Structure formats: structure tokens, C-alpha cells
Amino acid sequence: MARASHPSVDPALDAAALLRRIGFLGLFVIVPATAQMGRRAAVILAPIAVVLLVLASAIDGKSGPWRPAALRLLRRPAWLAGLLLILWAILSLVWTPFPDLATERLLNLIATILLTIAGYLSLPERMRSANLYLLPVGTAAAALVAILLGLFEHRFAGPSGDVDGTLDRGLTLLALLVWPAVAWLRSRGRDLESLGLALLVAAALVVSPNAPQLAALAVGAAAFALTTLRPSLGITVASLGAALLLVAAPLLPFLARPVASALFGPVSPGALSLKVWQKIVTTEPLRLVTGHGFETALRGRIVNLLPANAPTTLLFELWYELGIVGAFAAAFALHAAIRRGGRETPVLVPGAMAAFAAAFTIACIGVGLTVMWWLTTLTVAILSFVAVARGQFRTRRPKASQLPQHETP
Numbered sequence: 001m002a003r004a005s006h007p008s009v010d011p012a013l014d015a016a017a018l019l020r021r022i023g024f025l026g027l028f029v030i031v032p033a034t035a036q037m038g039r040r041a042a043v044i045l046a047p048i049a050v051v052l053l054v055l056a057s058a059i060d061g062k063s064g065p066w067r068p069a070a071l072r073l074l075r076r077p078a079w080l081a082g083l084l085l086i087l088w089a090i091l092s093l094v095w096t097p098f099p100d101l102a103t104e105r106l107l108n109l110i111a112t113i114l115l116t117i118a119g120y121l122s123l124p125e126r127m128r129s130a131n132l133y134l135l136p137v138g139t140a141a142a143a144l145v146a147i148l149l150g151l152f153e154h155r156f157a158g159p160s161g162d163v164d165g166t167l168d169r170g171l172t173l174l175a176l177l178v179w180p181a182v183a184w185l186r187s188r189g190r191d192l193e194s195l196g197l198a199l200l201v202a203a204a205l206v207v208s209p210n211a212p213q214l215a216a217l218a219v220g221a222a223a224f225a226l227t228t229l230r231p232s233l234g235i236t237v238a239s240l241g242a243a244l245l246l247v248a249a250p251l252l253p254f255l256a257r258p259v260a261s262a263l264f265g266p267v268s269p270g271a272l273s274l275k276v277w278q279k280i281v282t283t284e285p286l287r288l289v290t291g292h293g294f295e296t297a298l299r300g301r302i303v304n305l306l307p308a309n310a311p312t313t314l315l316f317e318l319w320y321e322l323g324i325v326g327a328f329a330a331a332f333a334l335h336a337a338i339r340r341g342g343r344e345t346p347v348l349v350p351g352a353m354a355a356f357a358a359a360f361t362i363a364c365i366g367v368g369l370t371v372m373w374w375l376t377t378l379t380v381a382i383l384s385f386v387a388v389a390r391g392q393f394r395t396r397r398p399k400a401s402q403l404p405q406h407e408t409p
Contacts, residue, residue, distance in 0.1 A: 016059035020124070023052030024131045024387075029138030031380060032177055036145045036170035042376045050119040050383070057122035066121050073120065078340065081333035086110065088325050089294045096293025096321075097305065105295045109370050116379045120386055127391035129188070135384055136181040136197055142174050143197075143204040150207035171213045172367075173377045174201055175358055179220060180384040183351025187392060212366040220358035227350040235342035238353045239335045242360050246331035249315040250288060253278040269309065276310045280320065291323030295370070314363035334360070341385075345392045348385075355381060 026049035034041035057063040073079060089106055096102045149167050178201040185194035198221075205213050227234025245252075257274040264270055281288070292300070297317040300306030310316065319327050341352040359378060367374045 013060050016056040016062075019052045019059070020056035021131065023049045023056060024134050026052065027380060027383065028131075028134040029141060032138045032142035032170075032173055033145050035173045036142055036149055036167055039166045039169065040373070042169070042173060042380065043373050046376050046380050047115055050115055050122070050379075054118050054122040057124070062124040062126075063122050064125050069121055070117070073117070076336070076340065078333045078336035081329050081336065082113075085322070085326055085329040085333065086113075088322055088329065092291060092293045092322060092326075094293075095290065096296055098293075098295055098299045101299055102293065102295035105370055108372060109375065112372070112375045112379060116382060119379065119383045123383065123387055123390055125390060127387050129391060132184050132387060132391045135177070135388070136185055136193070139174065139177050139181040140197055140200055142170065142177070143200045146171060146174060146204035147207050150204065167208055168210050168213070169373050169377075171205055171208060171210055172216075172362055172374070173380065174204060175213045175216045175220070175362070176355055176377060176381040177384060178217075179224070179351045179355035179358065180381065180388050182224075182354075183348045183385070184388045184391065186351070187345070187347045187388070212362050215365060216358040216361040219361045220354035223357035224350045224354035227353040231342070231346065231349055234350070234353050235339065238356055239338035239342075242338065242356070243331040243335040245315060245360075245364065246318065246327055246334065249319050249327065250281045252315065253281065273309050273311050276307045277316055280310070287323065288319065289323050289325075291319065291321045291326060294321055296321050298370075312367070313365060314360075314367070344389050348389060348392065351388075352385060355385060 026045055031042050031045050031049065034045060063069075074083075086109075089109075093099050093102055093106070146167065178198060182194040182198055185191070185197065202217060205217055223234060223238055226237065253274040257271055257278060260268065260271040260274055297306060297310070297312075297320050301308050301310065306320075310320075318330055338353070338356050341356065342349055344352060359381065363374075
């Protein structure tokens with residue numbers, strides 16, 4: 001006799017739940033851990049995880065209608081300013097010395113942005129706690145891997161001895177992911193666990209000391225503390241500070257070079273790099289308006305169009321390549337994005353400000369404008385925070401006294 005079918009069991013929904021769980025496992029656990037050991041792990045595995053999330057959303061539709069959500073996203077001031085930045089970069093292909101290479105890099109940048117948008121639209125409107133707890137678990141696992149590599153890197157180094165560069169990328173991802181993980185734990189009332197996770201990540205960065213990651217963690221911690229004590233002040237400092245640094249970047253070499261020369265000597269690498277920046281500003285003032293064109297900073301060093309010791313930071317490369325239009329558009333977009341992050345669930349705001357501050361610090365002291373592993377790292381961090389924000393629809397279980405009572409017959 002045939003068994004009765006169960007209408008409540010839907011294989012498609014079960015498949016979607018499985019794909020979503022695998023996607024979050026990859027995004028929150030596998031990517032952070034493998035990024036400590038593989039140079040291209042994040043660039044390869046993060047898109048795969050996002051595709052799994054998109055497939056799951058297409059099957060069960062838990063993310064809601066895509067078109068209204070996309071229109072709401074694209075109408076926000078930050079996205080409009082970002083669109084202006086992309087359009088200006090496309091226009092700069094007319095005067096860049098490397099049109100073919102710049103076009104390829106720009107297409108990669110646009111593809112990464114579209115991947116981020118697809119991941120954003122595919123996240124469920126209500127995230128399950130079981131999926132979100134993968135984030136602190138993955139961050140802790142990545143920190144433990146980084147500690148082991150830092151302690152025994154001489155044993156893990158291959159023939160090329162390139163473990164340092166790989167670990168540097170992994171630690172960068174770790175320095176950003178710690179903040180959404182801490183924000184999620186705090187939102188669930190797990191303050192002790194969040195403190196332990198932050199200390200574990202700090203230990204991983206100390207074991208393998210790298211200035212950008214340590215500085216990012218310190219600045220992020222300061223932003224977290226300030227926003228916890230004074231939320232409005234923390235948001236204002238983060239948003240205005242980032243925007244003003246982008247806008248006033250051409251003035252920085254004139255202010256920072258005397259300080260660097262006094263502290264480290266006039267022939268120190270930092271002072272000489274600032275001297276190059278200062279010379280570029282004074283000898284090519286008209287280029288501050290148009291810029292030299294997209295992808296000029298990186299390729300210019302290879303063909304000696306730009307000195308090899310020119311700064312490799314967001315502040316320099318943005319002005320050098322896209323000029324005042326690109327810089328002001330980026331400043332407005334970043335300011336609007338940080339201000340909007342300050343309007344999220346109050347318990348998440350300190351973590352959001354810390355993540356913004358940490359990412360901006362890394363970009364300002366050692367990462368180029370369009371390095372693909374860095375853009376992928378930002379994608380993972382953004383999707384992590386959006387997922388945490390969508391897990392706040394209920395932060396506490398209802399009390400037993402609030403549940404409906406049923407009389408026994």
C-alpha cells in the first residue's frame with residue numbers, strides 16, 4: 001500500500017535551505033580560514049558562496065521581490081554618488097595612457113560591484129540565527145589558523161617563501177570580519193563571547209605583526225568605544241573624518257612630510273614617498289581636476305611614468321587617477337554610507353562604525369585603489385553586516401507569560 005504524501009515537505013525548499021547553509025558556511029567560515037593560507041582564496045571562493053545564496057533565493061524567494069529592493073538601493077545617495085564615480089572612471093578611459101588594461105580592470109570592478117549587489121538582494125529578509133552564528137565561529141577559526149601560521153610560518157613556507165604576503169591578505173579580512181561578528185554576538189547578549197573573539201583576533205594580529213592590520217584594529221576599536229559611549233559623536237567623527245581626508249588629500253603631503261622627516265629622517269621611505277606626492281601636486285596642478293585616468297597609478301609605476309616609491313594608498317591613487325570629481329564623489333558616497341550605517345539597530349552601530357573605520361584605515365595606509373582581493377574582502381564584510389542587520393527582527397525570546405495560554409479540557 002502506497003504511503004501518504006506529506007504536503008508540508010517541499011524538496012525545493014529543502015534544497016534552497018541546504019544551498020543557503022552551504023553558501024553562508026563558505027562565506028563566513030571557509031573564506032576567512034582559507035584566506036590565511038591561499039593568496040586567491042577569497043577571490044575564488046567568495047563569488048561561489050554568493051552564487052549559492054543567489055540560487056537559494058531564486059528557489060524559495062525568501063529575499064523578497066528583487067526589483068523594488070534594487071530600486072530602493074540604487075536611489076540611495078551613497079549609491080548615486082558611487083554611480084557618478086563609476087561613470088567618471090569610464091569617461092577617464094578617454095585620456096588614460098593604458099586604455100586596454102584600464103578597461104579590463106574597470107570591468108572587473110563593475111563585476112565585483114554587481115556581485116555584491118546580487119549577494120545583498122539574495123539575503124533573506126529574516127536571517128536565521130543558526131546561519132549567523134557561523135560568522136563568529138568562522139572568524140575564530142580564521143584567527144586560530146592565523147596564530148598557527150604566525151608561530152610556525154617557517155614550517156609552512158613553500159619554495160617561494162610567500163606565506164607572509166598570503167597571511168597579510170588573510171589578516172586584512174580578519175581585521176574587518178571581527179566587527180560584524182562582535183556586533184552579532186552583542187546583539188544576542190553575548191558580551192563576554194564578543195570580547196573573547198576580539199581578543200583572539202588581536203592575538204592573531206600581534207603574532208604576525210603587520211602595521212596596516214594592527215592600525216586598522218586599533219582605529220576600529222577606538223571607533224567602537226567612542227560610538228558605544230557617544231553614538232552621535234562616533235557617527236559624526238567617522239563620517240566627516242573619512243570624507244574630509246578624501247577631499248583634503250592633496251594637502252596631506254605638505255602637512256605630513258615635515259612630521260615624517262622629523263620623526264624618521266628626511267631620507268626615510270615614508271618621507272621620500274610623501275616628497276613624490278608633493279612634487280606631483282605642485283608640478284601638475286591641472287591634473288587635480290581630471291586626474292591621469294583610471295589604472296594609471298599601478299601601471300605608471302611599471303613603465304616609469306610614476307616613481308616606484310609613490311604612495312600606494314586610496315588617498316593618493318584616487319586623486320591621481322580620477323581627480324577632484326572622483327575624489328568628491330567618493331567622499332560623498334562614503335559619508336552617506338557611514339551616516340546610513342548609523343541609523344541601523346542601535347546595538348549594531350558601534351560595530352558598523354568600527355568596520356568603516358578599519359576598512360578606511362587599511363585603504364589609506366597600504367592598499368591600492370582597485371586591487372581585486374581587497375575589493376572581494378570588502379564584499380565579504382559588507383554582506384556579513386547586512387546579514388547581521390537582517391537577523392535583528394527579534395533579539396529576545398518571548399517570555400512564557402506572554403505566550404497564549406490554552407485551557408486543558
